Amino acid sequence: MKRRISAVVATIIAMTLSLSACSDLGGLxxxxxxxxxKKTWVKLAxxxxxxxxxxxxxxxxxxxxxxxxxxxxKIDIYPNEQLGSQQExxxxxxxxxxxxxxxxxxxxxNLNKDFQVLNMPTTxxxxxxxxxxxRHPEIVGEVFTxxxxxxxxxxxxxxxQGGRNVYTSFGLVKTPADLAGKKIRVQESExxxxxxxxxxxxATPMSYGEVYTAIQSGVLDGAExxxxxxxTQRHMExxxxxxxxxxxxxxxxxxxxxxxxxxxxxxDRQIFDEEWEKAMIEHTELWDQETKDAIADAEATGxxxxxxxxxxxxxxxxxxxxxxxxxxFQKELFDKIRAADTSETGGSK
Numbered sequence: 143m144k145r146r147i148s149a150v151v152a153t154i155i156a157m158t159l160s161l162s163a164c165s166d167l168g169g170l171x172x173x174x175x176x177x178x179x180k181k182t183w184v185k186l187a188x189x190x191x192x193x194x195x196x197x198x199x200x201x202x203x204x205x206x207x208x209x210x211x212x213x214x215x216k217i218d219i220y221p222n223e224q225l226g227s228q229q230e231x232x233x234x235x236x237x238x239x240x241x242x243x244x245x246x247x248x249x250x251x252n253l254n255k256d257f258q259v260l261n262m263p264t265t266x267x268x269x270x271x272x273x274x275x276x277r278h279p280e281i282v283g284e285v286f287t288x289x290x291x292x293x294x295x296x297x298x299x300x301x302x303q304g305g306r307n308v309y310t311s312f313g314l315v316k317t318p319a320d321l322a323g324k325k326i327r328v329q330e331s332e333x334x335x336x337x338x339x340x341x342x343x344x345a346t347p348m349s350y351g352e353v354y355t356a357i358q359s360g361v362l363d364g365a366e367x368x369x370x371x372x373x374t375q376r377h378m379e380x381x382x383x384x385x386x387x388x389x390x391x392x393x394x395x396x397x398x399x400x401x402x403x404x405x406x407x408x409x410d411r412q413i414f415d416e417e418w419e420k421a422m423i424e425h426t427e428l429w430d431q432e433t434k435d436a437i438a439d440a441e442a443t444g445x446x447x448x449x450x451x452x453x454x455x456x457x458x459x460x461x462x463x464x465x466x467x468x469x470x471f472q473k474e475l476f477d478k479i480r481a482a483d484t485s486e487t488g489g490s491k
Contacts, residue, residue, distance in 0.1 A: 170241070172405040176214050184217045184402075187224075187231035187243040195428035196244060196301050196394065197221050203421035210413045217242070235397055236293050242398045244301065248331055250395060253293055256285050258466060259475045263337045263459050266391035269302045271483045273426055276300050276393070277419075281478050284471075290400040298418055301425045303392025304433060308341070308385050309372055310364030311357055315385035317451045318342030318458045327353050327365035333466050334390075338366070340458050341389065350375075357381050368392070370429075373436035378445035385450050389459060 175182045186204075190196045197219060204217035225231050231243040232253075247261035259265060260282070266272040275281055276299055286297035308315055308326065315321055321342035328334045330347040338345035346362060350371075356362040357380040364381050366389070372378060396418070406414065437447060467473050 170402065170405075172401060175402065175405050176211065176407055176410045178212075178214065181213055182215050184215065184242060185225065185240040186217050186219045187226070187234070187240055188219055188221045189223045189228055189244070190221060192221050194221075195425050195432055198428060199301070199421045199425035200244075202424060203417050206417045206420070207414060210417065211410055215410065215414075232397070235295060235399055238294070238399055238401070241402055242396065244394050244396055246303075247393050247395065248329070250289070250297070250397075253295075254285070254288050256288065256469075256472055256475065258333065259472050259479070260285070260393060261390075262333060262466060262476075263390045263462055264456065265476060265479055267388075267483050269304060269391060269426065269429070272302055272391045272393060273300075273422065275479050275482050277422075278482070281475070281482060285475065294400045296398045296400040296403045298396040298398050298415075299422055300396060301394045301422065302429055303394060304368035304370065304429055305386075305388045306366050306368055306390040306392055308343075308364060308366045308387045308389075309377060309381045310383045310385070311381045312363055312383070314383045314446065314448050315387070315450060317454045324363040325361070327356065327362050333462070336462060336465065337389065337459065340462060341387065341455060342458065353377065354380060366390075369433045369436040369440070373439045378440040378443050382443075382445045384440070384445055384447045386448065387450050387455050388452070389455060 200219050208216050228245045228249050232249050234240040235243050250257040289295040318341050324343050325346045326338050326343040327348045328338045328345045335345040353365050
Protein backbone atom coordinates (compact mmCIF):
# COMPACT_ATOMS: atom_id res chain seq x y z
CA MET A 143 0.00 0.00 0.00
CA LYS A 144 2.81 2.41 0.92
CA ARG A 145 4.51 1.81 -2.44
CA ARG A 146 1.26 2.32 -4.36
CA ILE A 147 0.57 5.57 -2.54
CA SER A 148 4.15 6.71 -3.17
CA ALA A 149 3.83 5.97 -6.87
CA VAL A 150 0.52 7.85 -7.13
CA VAL A 151 1.92 10.84 -5.24
CA ALA A 152 5.03 10.86 -7.43
CA THR A 153 2.91 10.80 -10.60
CA ILE A 154 0.67 13.63 -9.38
CA ILE A 155 3.69 15.72 -8.43
CA ALA A 156 5.35 15.15 -11.78
CA MET A 157 2.17 16.16 -13.63
CA THR A 158 1.74 19.22 -11.42
CA LEU A 159 5.32 20.29 -11.97
CA SER A 160 5.12 19.95 -15.72
CA LEU A 161 1.94 22.06 -15.83
CA SER A 162 3.36 24.89 -13.73
CA ALA A 163 6.55 25.66 -15.57
CA CYS A 164 7.05 29.18 -14.23
CA SER A 165 5.70 28.90 -10.69
CA ASP A 166 7.67 28.43 -7.51
CA LEU A 167 6.00 25.03 -7.00
CA GLY A 168 6.82 23.70 -10.42
CA GLY A 169 9.39 23.89 -13.16
CA LEU A 170 11.87 26.74 -12.99
CA UNK A 171 12.31 29.66 -15.34
CA UNK A 172 16.05 29.22 -15.79
CA UNK A 173 16.48 32.84 -16.89
CA UNK A 174 15.27 34.05 -13.51
CA UNK A 175 16.69 31.59 -10.96
CA UNK A 176 18.44 33.20 -8.00
CA UNK A 177 17.07 36.67 -8.78
CA UNK A 178 17.09 39.28 -6.03
CA UNK A 179 13.72 39.67 -4.37
CA LYS A 180 12.56 36.24 -5.50
CA LYS A 181 12.94 32.83 -3.88
CA THR A 182 13.93 29.98 -6.18
CA TRP A 183 12.50 26.72 -4.84
CA VAL A 184 14.48 23.55 -5.48
CA LYS A 185 13.07 20.09 -4.81
CA LEU A 186 15.44 17.40 -3.52
CA ALA A 187 14.29 13.77 -3.36
CA UNK A 188 15.57 11.38 -0.66
CA UNK A 189 14.59 7.80 0.18
CA UNK A 190 15.64 8.00 3.86
CA UNK A 191 13.80 9.17 6.99
CA UNK A 192 14.15 12.49 8.79
CA UNK A 193 16.41 10.89 11.41
CA UNK A 194 18.90 9.48 8.90
CA UNK A 195 22.35 11.16 8.58
CA UNK A 196 21.59 11.96 4.93
CA UNK A 197 18.50 13.98 5.80
CA UNK A 198 20.19 15.79 8.68
CA UNK A 199 23.21 16.79 6.58
CA UNK A 200 20.98 17.87 3.67
CA UNK A 201 18.72 19.90 5.95
CA UNK A 202 21.69 21.80 7.36
CA UNK A 203 23.03 22.25 3.82
CA UNK A 204 19.71 23.75 2.73
CA UNK A 205 19.59 26.13 5.68
CA UNK A 206 23.14 27.39 5.09
CA UNK A 207 22.61 27.83 1.34
CA UNK A 208 19.41 29.80 1.89
CA UNK A 209 21.06 32.01 4.50
CA UNK A 210 24.19 32.72 2.45
CA UNK A 211 22.11 33.66 -0.62
CA UNK A 212 19.90 36.02 1.42
CA UNK A 213 16.87 33.82 0.89
CA UNK A 214 17.08 33.78 -2.90
CA UNK A 215 17.41 29.98 -2.91
CA LYS A 216 15.48 27.39 -0.91
CA ILE A 217 16.11 23.64 -1.16
CA ASP A 218 13.06 21.66 -0.04
CA ILE A 219 13.91 18.08 0.97
CA TYR A 220 11.31 15.36 0.37
CA PRO A 221 12.31 12.30 2.48
CA ASN A 222 10.76 8.81 2.68
CA GLU A 223 10.44 8.43 -1.11
CA GLN A 224 7.68 11.07 -1.15
CA LEU A 225 8.59 11.91 -4.75
CA GLY A 226 8.94 8.27 -5.79
CA SER A 227 11.50 5.48 -5.80
CA GLN A 228 15.13 6.16 -6.70
CA GLN A 229 14.52 4.87 -10.20
CA GLU A 230 11.57 7.26 -10.58
CA UNK A 231 13.29 10.36 -9.20
CA UNK A 232 16.26 9.75 -11.45
CA UNK A 233 13.91 10.07 -14.40
CA UNK A 234 12.29 13.15 -12.84
CA UNK A 235 15.66 14.90 -12.60
CA UNK A 236 16.41 13.98 -16.22
CA UNK A 237 13.10 15.47 -17.36
CA UNK A 238 13.38 18.56 -15.14
CA UNK A 239 10.32 17.68 -13.03
CA UNK A 240 12.48 17.92 -9.92
CA UNK A 241 15.88 19.51 -9.48
CA UNK A 242 17.98 17.29 -7.21
CA UNK A 243 18.05 13.80 -5.71
CA UNK A 244 20.15 11.36 -3.74
CA UNK A 245 20.42 8.05 -5.64
CA UNK A 246 22.46 4.92 -5.18
CA UNK A 247 25.37 4.00 -7.41
CA UNK A 248 23.48 1.16 -9.08
CA UNK A 249 20.99 3.69 -10.49
CA UNK A 250 23.71 5.60 -12.35
CA UNK A 251 25.20 2.35 -13.66
CA ASN A 252 22.04 2.03 -15.74
CA LEU A 253 22.99 5.27 -17.52
CA ASN A 254 26.75 4.78 -17.74
CA LYS A 255 28.53 1.51 -16.94
CA ASP A 256 31.64 3.47 -15.91
CA PHE A 257 29.94 4.18 -12.55
CA GLN A 258 30.28 0.46 -11.92
CA VAL A 259 33.94 1.06 -11.08
CA LEU A 260 32.97 3.13 -8.03
CA ASN A 261 30.37 0.59 -6.92
CA MET A 262 32.53 -2.50 -7.25
CA PRO A 263 33.95 -4.63 -4.42
CA THR A 264 37.67 -3.97 -3.78
CA THR A 265 37.56 -0.44 -5.30
CA UNK A 266 37.64 1.38 -1.95
CA UNK A 267 39.39 0.12 1.17
CA UNK A 268 37.66 2.50 3.60
CA UNK A 269 35.16 5.33 3.90
CA UNK A 270 38.08 7.75 4.17
CA UNK A 271 39.55 6.48 0.90
CA UNK A 272 36.16 6.72 -0.80
CA UNK A 273 35.37 10.26 0.33
CA UNK A 274 38.87 11.44 -0.59
CA UNK A 275 38.53 10.08 -4.13
CA UNK A 276 35.13 11.56 -4.92
CA ARG A 277 36.51 15.00 -4.06
CA HIS A 278 39.21 14.75 -6.76
CA PRO A 279 38.00 15.89 -10.20
CA GLU A 280 41.20 14.60 -11.78
CA ILE A 281 40.09 11.09 -10.79
CA VAL A 282 36.28 11.12 -11.05
CA GLY A 283 35.63 14.31 -13.02
CA GLU A 284 35.11 12.62 -16.38
CA VAL A 285 32.63 10.13 -14.90
CA PHE A 286 30.77 12.75 -12.87
CA THR A 287 30.27 14.96 -15.94
CA UNK A 288 29.49 12.11 -18.33
CA UNK A 289 25.70 12.44 -18.01
CA UNK A 290 25.46 16.20 -18.49
CA UNK A 291 24.89 16.25 -22.25
CA UNK A 292 23.07 12.94 -22.62
CA UNK A 293 20.81 13.04 -19.56
CA UNK A 294 20.96 16.63 -18.22
CA UNK A 295 22.42 15.29 -14.96
CA UNK A 296 25.36 16.74 -13.03
CA UNK A 297 26.85 14.50 -10.36
CA UNK A 298 27.78 16.85 -7.52
CA UNK A 299 29.35 14.40 -5.08
CA UNK A 300 28.23 11.70 -2.70
CA UNK A 301 27.39 10.35 0.73
CA UNK A 302 28.97 7.14 1.96
CA GLN A 303 26.88 4.06 2.67
CA GLY A 304 29.68 2.72 4.85
CA GLY A 305 31.42 -0.60 4.65
CA ARG A 306 29.38 -3.70 3.86
CA ASN A 307 30.19 -6.88 5.75
CA VAL A 308 28.82 -10.38 6.20
CA TYR A 309 26.63 -11.39 9.15
CA THR A 310 25.44 -14.91 9.75
CA SER A 311 23.32 -17.16 11.97
CA PHE A 312 25.77 -20.07 12.17
CA GLY A 313 28.97 -18.47 13.51
CA LEU A 314 31.80 -16.10 12.69
CA VAL A 315 33.40 -16.13 9.25
CA LYS A 316 37.18 -16.04 8.97
CA THR A 317 37.87 -17.13 5.39
CA PRO A 318 35.81 -17.69 2.20
CA ALA A 319 35.80 -21.40 3.02
CA ASP A 320 33.52 -20.66 5.98
CA LEU A 321 30.84 -19.45 3.57
CA ALA A 322 30.87 -22.58 1.42
CA GLY A 323 27.30 -23.65 0.72
CA LYS A 324 25.85 -20.89 2.89
CA LYS A 325 22.92 -18.93 1.49
CA ILE A 326 23.71 -15.21 1.75
CA ARG A 327 21.21 -12.53 0.82
CA VAL A 328 22.46 -10.14 -1.84
CA GLN A 329 21.03 -7.20 -3.76
CA GLU A 330 19.57 -7.93 -7.17
CA SER A 331 22.71 -7.04 -9.08
CA GLU A 332 24.71 -9.27 -11.41
CA UNK A 333 27.97 -7.93 -9.98
CA UNK A 334 26.88 -8.39 -6.37
CA UNK A 335 25.68 -11.92 -7.01
CA UNK A 336 29.09 -12.72 -8.44
CA UNK A 337 30.69 -10.99 -5.44
CA UNK A 338 29.09 -13.42 -2.98
CA UNK A 339 29.96 -16.38 -5.17
CA UNK A 340 33.62 -15.36 -5.22
CA UNK A 341 33.51 -14.93 -1.44
CA UNK A 342 32.50 -18.57 -1.18
CA UNK A 343 28.78 -18.25 -0.52
CA UNK A 344 25.61 -19.11 -2.37
CA ALA A 345 24.15 -15.77 -3.47
CA THR A 346 20.43 -15.41 -2.83
CA PRO A 347 18.83 -12.22 -4.24
CA MET A 348 15.95 -11.11 -2.05
CA SER A 349 14.00 -8.02 -1.08
CA TYR A 350 15.59 -6.46 1.98
CA GLY A 351 12.30 -6.42 3.88
CA GLU A 352 12.18 -10.23 3.73
CA VAL A 353 15.66 -10.88 5.14
CA TYR A 354 14.80 -11.07 8.85
CA THR A 355 12.13 -13.75 8.40
CA ALA A 356 14.24 -15.65 5.86
CA ILE A 357 17.18 -15.93 8.27
CA GLN A 358 14.87 -16.76 11.16
CA SER A 359 13.26 -19.60 9.19
CA GLY A 360 16.54 -20.93 7.80
CA VAL A 361 15.86 -19.93 4.19
CA LEU A 362 18.98 -17.75 4.50
CA ASP A 363 22.14 -18.34 6.50
CA GLY A 364 23.03 -14.66 6.53
CA ALA A 365 23.28 -11.40 4.63
CA GLU A 366 25.68 -8.56 3.89
CA UNK A 367 25.25 -4.92 4.79
CA UNK A 368 26.58 -2.11 6.98
CA UNK A 369 26.30 -1.93 10.78
CA UNK A 370 23.58 0.72 10.72
CA UNK A 371 21.21 -1.39 8.64
CA UNK A 372 22.15 -4.48 10.66
CA UNK A 373 21.01 -2.74 13.85
CA THR A 374 18.01 -0.75 12.64
CA GLN A 375 16.52 -3.82 10.92
CA ARG A 376 17.20 -5.92 14.06
CA HIS A 377 19.02 -8.57 12.02
CA MET A 378 21.36 -9.19 14.97
CA GLU A 379 18.46 -11.00 16.63
CA UNK A 380 18.58 -13.77 14.01
CA UNK A 381 22.18 -13.44 12.75
CA UNK A 382 24.30 -12.52 15.78
CA UNK A 383 27.71 -13.07 14.11
CA UNK A 384 29.09 -10.04 12.27
CA UNK A 385 32.33 -10.55 10.34
CA UNK A 386 34.30 -7.61 8.97
CA UNK A 387 34.82 -8.72 5.38
CA UNK A 388 34.60 -5.03 4.36
CA UNK A 389 34.12 -6.23 0.81
CA UNK A 390 32.32 -3.13 -0.46
CA UNK A 391 32.15 0.56 0.49
CA UNK A 392 28.79 1.75 -0.81
CA UNK A 393 28.07 5.21 -2.20
CA UNK A 394 25.02 7.41 -2.75
CA UNK A 395 25.28 10.22 -5.29
CA UNK A 396 23.93 13.75 -5.23
CA UNK A 397 22.59 14.52 -8.68
CA UNK A 398 21.28 17.81 -10.04
CA UNK A 399 19.73 19.13 -13.24
CA UNK A 400 22.69 20.21 -15.32
CA UNK A 401 20.80 23.06 -16.97
CA UNK A 402 19.92 24.47 -13.54
CA UNK A 403 23.52 24.29 -12.41
CA UNK A 404 24.57 26.19 -15.55
CA UNK A 405 21.85 28.79 -14.93
CA UNK A 406 23.16 29.58 -11.45
CA UNK A 407 25.32 32.67 -11.15
CA UNK A 408 29.02 32.01 -10.61
CA UNK A 409 28.71 33.41 -7.09
CA ASP A 410 25.72 31.22 -6.17
CA ARG A 411 27.36 28.14 -7.66
CA GLN A 412 30.46 28.75 -5.56
CA ILE A 413 28.35 29.13 -2.41
CA PHE A 414 26.46 25.96 -3.33
CA ASP A 415 29.70 24.00 -3.79
CA GLU A 416 31.20 25.30 -0.55
CA GLU A 417 28.13 24.33 1.47
CA TRP A 418 27.87 20.95 -0.27
CA GLU A 419 31.47 20.22 0.76
CA LYS A 420 30.45 20.91 4.37
CA ALA A 421 27.45 18.60 3.94
CA MET A 422 29.67 15.71 2.82
CA ILE A 423 31.95 16.23 5.82
CA GLU A 424 29.02 16.44 8.24
CA HIS A 425 27.38 13.35 6.79
CA THR A 426 30.57 11.32 7.15
CA GLU A 427 30.87 12.39 10.79
CA LEU A 428 27.22 11.58 11.47
CA TRP A 429 27.60 8.22 9.75
CA ASP A 430 30.64 7.39 11.88
CA GLN A 431 28.75 8.16 15.09
CA GLU A 432 25.65 6.27 14.00
CA THR A 433 27.82 3.27 13.12
CA LYS A 434 29.32 3.29 16.62
CA ASP A 435 25.85 3.55 18.15
CA ALA A 436 24.63 0.67 15.97
CA ILE A 437 27.50 -1.57 17.06
CA ALA A 438 26.86 -0.78 20.73
CA ASP A 439 23.16 -1.52 20.24
CA ALA A 440 23.85 -4.84 18.52
CA GLU A 441 26.42 -5.90 21.13
CA ALA A 442 23.90 -5.14 23.87
CA THR A 443 21.62 -7.80 22.33
CA GLY A 444 24.44 -10.36 22.23
CA UNK A 445 25.90 -9.85 18.76
CA UNK A 446 29.58 -10.60 18.20
CA UNK A 447 31.82 -8.54 15.90
CA UNK A 448 35.15 -9.91 14.69
CA UNK A 449 37.82 -9.50 12.02
CA UNK A 450 38.40 -11.88 9.12
CA UNK A 451 41.44 -13.00 7.16
CA UNK A 452 41.38 -9.86 5.05
CA UNK A 453 43.96 -11.04 2.52
CA UNK A 454 41.99 -14.20 1.86
CA UNK A 455 38.91 -12.19 0.87
CA UNK A 456 40.91 -9.71 -1.19
CA UNK A 457 42.42 -12.61 -3.11
CA UNK A 458 39.03 -14.28 -3.54
CA UNK A 459 37.46 -11.11 -4.94
CA UNK A 460 40.35 -10.26 -7.26
CA UNK A 461 38.75 -11.85 -10.39
CA UNK A 462 35.78 -9.47 -10.23
CA UNK A 463 37.91 -6.69 -11.66
CA UNK A 464 38.67 -8.55 -14.89
CA UNK A 465 35.10 -9.82 -15.19
CA UNK A 466 33.34 -6.46 -14.88
CA UNK A 467 35.86 -3.84 -15.99
CA UNK A 468 35.68 -4.23 -19.73
CA UNK A 469 37.11 -1.00 -21.16
CA UNK A 470 40.50 0.69 -20.93
CA PHE A 471 38.87 3.73 -19.30
CA GLN A 472 37.28 1.62 -16.56
CA LYS A 473 40.54 -0.16 -15.85
CA GLU A 474 42.49 3.09 -15.72
CA LEU A 475 39.90 4.65 -13.41
CA PHE A 476 40.12 1.67 -11.07
CA ASP A 477 43.92 1.93 -10.99
CA LYS A 478 43.77 5.66 -10.23
CA ILE A 479 41.37 5.06 -7.36
CA ARG A 480 43.49 2.29 -5.90
CA ALA A 481 46.66 4.42 -6.21
CA ALA A 482 44.95 7.18 -4.21
CA ASP A 483 44.61 4.89 -1.19
CA THR A 484 47.32 5.83 1.28
CA SER A 485 46.14 3.58 4.11
CA GLU A 486 48.28 0.78 5.47
CA THR A 487 46.35 -1.78 3.45
CA GLY A 488 45.92 0.37 0.36
CA GLY A 489 47.79 0.98 -2.86
CA SER A 490 50.36 3.76 -2.44
CA LYS A 491 52.21 4.21 0.83
